[in-house]
Amino acid sequence: MAFYKKLNKSFIEGKWVEGNGHRLLPNTNPYNGETFVTFQLANEQDVDRAYKSAKQAQGEWMKVNPYQKRTVLEKALTYIEEHEEEITEIIIKELGGTRLKAAFEIGLVINILKEAATYPLRMEGRILPSPVDGKENRLYRKPVGVVGVISPFNFPFFLSMKSVAPAIGAGNGVVLKPHEHSPITGGTLIAEIFDQAGLPKGLLNVVVTDIEEIGDAFIEHSIPTIISFTGSTAVGKHIGQKAIQHFKKPILELGGNSAFIILDDADLDYAVEAATFSRFTHQGQICMSANRILVHSSLYEDFKQKYKAKVSSLKVGDPSDPETVIGPVINEKQAKGLETLINKGIKEGAVPLLKGKIEGNVVHPTILTDVTPAMCVAQEELFGPVVTVMPFNTDAEAISMANDTTFGLSGAVHTSNIDRGVQFAQNIETGMIHVNDITINDEPIVAFGGEKHSGIGRLNGQWSLEEFTTMKWVSVNYKQRTFPY
Structure with missing residues (x-):
C-alpha cells in the first residue's frame, strides 16, 4: 500500500x-x-x-x-x-x-x-x-x-x-x-x-x-x-x-511582491541565473518569489535577451519527471487567475517578451517587460510562473520603485560593490533582502518575517x-x- x-x-x-x-x-x-x-x-x-x-x-x-x-x-x-x-x-x-x-x-x-x-x-x-x-x-x-x-x-x-x-x-x-x-x-x-x-x-x-x-x-x-x-x-x-x-x-x-534589483555594475550572467531561480522555483508559488525584476537601463536589453533564453530552456510538465523544473499550479482557479492577470497587464501596456500557453493547471512561463509600477501586474502578487521586468536609471529611482508596493517580505539586489549593495538594501522597506543572492531564503536561526x-x-x-x-x-x-x- x-x-x-x-x-x-x-x-x-x-x-x-x-x-x-x-x-x-x-x-x-x-x-x-x-x-x-x-x-x-x-x-x-x-x-x-x-x-x-x-x-x-x-x-x-x-x-x-x-x-x-x-x-x-x-x-x-x-x-x-x-x-x-x-x-x-x-x-x-x-x-x-x-x-x-x-x-x-x-x-x-x-x-x-x-x-x-x-x-x-x-x-x-x-x-x-x-x-x-x-x-x-x-x-x-x-x-x-x-x-x-x-x-x-x-x-x-x-x-x-x-x-x-x-x-x-x-x-x-x-x-x-x-x-x-x-x-x-x-x-x-x-x-x-x-x-x-x-x-x-x-x-x-x-x-x-x-x-x-x-x-x-x-x-x-x-x-x-x-x-x-x-x-x-x-x-x-x-x-x-x-x-x-x-x-x-x-x-x-x-504575501509578497518582492523586487529583484540589478544595478549597473552587476554580474549580469549570474543575475540572470539568480533571477530565474527566484521566480520559477515551484512554479513561482512562493511568497518570497521575485515578482518584479528591476534592471538598470544600461543592462536592460542584454538582460531581456539572456533572461528569455534561460527561462525558455526550463522544462515544463510532469513534476514526477526528474528533469522538470516547472510543474502545475495548485488548481484551475489559480491557472485562470494568472491568465486574467497576464491579459490585463498586456492591456495596460506590458509587452510580453515570452507568453506561455496554459494547459490545464500547467502554466508555461510568461515574461512581461516595459512594465510600470502602476500596472496591476506590478502591484499584485503573481503566485505563478509569471514575472515582470522594469527598467530604471538611478539607484534612487530603483529604491522608489521597489518600495512602491503594499508588501514588504523579501528582495534581492545585485552589484559588484558589496558596500553599495548593503547601503541600497537598507533603503528597501522589507523584512528581508539579500545582496548578490536569490529572493528565496529561509534559514533556521535567522529572523524571518x-x-x-x-x-x-x-x-x-x-x-x-x-x-x-x-x-x-x-x-x-x-x-x-x-x-x-
Whole structure:
C-alpha cells in the first residue's frame, strides 16, 4: 500500500479518526486530476475535541524532562530522513511539486527540526536585581499553552513544521489545520511523523476541514493563546483581527511582491541565473518569489535577451519527471487567475517578451517587460510562473520603485560593490533582502518575517522561541518591607 493511503483521516486525541463534518474532501493531483485519497471533513465539535486534547496533554508535556523532549524531536528528524522518498512522492502527487522542489522543502524541514530540538534545553530564566532591599526578581520562560497553526498549500510540509516543531519544542500543545489542497503534506504526514517519534498522545492534533464546515471556530476557540497563520494577506488580515478580538496573539506570514534589483555594475550572467531561480522555483508559488525584476537601463536589453533564453530552456510538465523544473499550479482557479492577470497587464501596456500557453493547471512561463509600477501586474502578487521586468536609471529611482508596493517580505539586489549593495538594501522597506543572492531564503536561526502587509512577527531561531513562550515574573522578598502606612 502506498505510504499516503493511511494518512486520509484527521488525527485527534492521539487517534486517526474520520471527521464529523457533512462533506467529503477529494485530494486531487494538480497535474493529472486524479483523486488519490478522500477525507471526511472535521467539524466544530472535532476542533473542540482537538483543542481540549492539546490542552490536557500539554499539562503533562510541561513536566517531561527537557532531554526526553529533545529526543522526541530528534526521532522525528530521523523518521523524515528514513522516509525521504515516500515524502517526496507525496509532495509530487499532492502539490504538483517537482523532485527539485521536494528536496528543497525536505531540507528546510530537517533544518528547522534540528533547531527546534534545541528549544527544550533553552527554556532558561533570569534573575534580575531590584531597587527594593532584600528582594530578588526571577523571570521564568514558560510555554504559552496551546498554539493553533494554519498552513498554506505551497510549501505545506515546511510551513506547517516551521510553527509546529518550535511550538512543541518550547513545551506547547498544538492543533494544526492544513490547507484543504495539502491535507497530507501540511497535516496528517506531520501527525504520523511525531506519532512515530513518540510524542505523547493528544499533544499534536490535526484537523482536516475548511471554512465552510467550521467558520471561525478554529480562531475563536477559547483554548489557543496563539494563532500562527501562513497564507494570503487578505485571509491573514481577517485571522489577525479575529485573533486580537479574542485576545490571542497572531503570528502572520503573508504575501509578497518582492523586487529583484540589478544595478549597473552587476554580474549580469549570474543575475540572470539568480533571477530565474527566484521566480520559477515551484512554479513561482512562493511568497518570497521575485515578482518584479528591476534592471538598470544600461543592462536592460542584454538582460531581456539572456533572461528569455534561460527561462525558455526550463522544462515544463510532469513534476514526477526528474528533469522538470516547472510543474502545475495548485488548481484551475489559480491557472485562470494568472491568465486574467497576464491579459490585463498586456492591456495596460506590458509587452510580453515570452507568453506561455496554459494547459490545464500547467502554466508555461510568461515574461512581461516595459512594465510600470502602476500596472496591476506590478502591484499584485503573481503566485505563478509569471514575472515582470522594469527598467530604471538611478539607484534612487530603483529604491522608489521597489518600495512602491503594499508588501514588504523579501528582495534581492545585485552589484559588484558589496558596500553599495548593503547601503541600497537598507533603503528597501522589507523584512528581508539579500545582496548578490536569490529572493528565496529561509534559514533556521535567522529572523524571518515581513513588513507592511507581508506579516506580523518573526520566526526561526531565538525569535520562534520568544514567539511561542512567555516570561513569568516571580519576585522573592527575603525580608519584610516597610510600608508608608
